[in-house]
Amino acid sequence: AVVSTQSTGGARERDLYRTMRSLESETRKQEQVWNHKKQQLDNETSKAKKQALEQIRVIDSQKTEMEQTVAREEALLRQLVVQRDNALTEYRQHQASLKDTIQLFQTLSSEQERKTKLAEAFS
Helix, strand or coil: CHHHHHHHHHHHHHHHHHHHHHHHHHHHHHHHHHHHHHHHHHHHHHHHHHHHHHHHHHHHHHHHHHHHHHHHHHHHHHHHHHHHHHHHHHHHHHHHHHHHHHHHHHHHHHHHHHHHHHHHHHC
């Protein structure tokens, strides 16, 4: 009875050992698969980060260009406003000068009419 228990125990031990070795082998395979998938994920993540950084660089470059364009256009607009203001001032001065000239002609015309009436009255 003792011998049969030992042989049964030995068979069980061998089965457990084989099972353990099989599980170890499967664990290594799963670890390799996991490591490969992790490496792929790391590679994809790195690639995505590089693409994102490149997009950010392009956007920053476009932003800088737009800011420069806006600054140039604002400067041109300021120049146009100054030119408009100067033209408006010149126009108003000219208008005032025309009013003065018209008033002078009206005064001279009135004076001429008065002289003509006086001359007619004395003739």
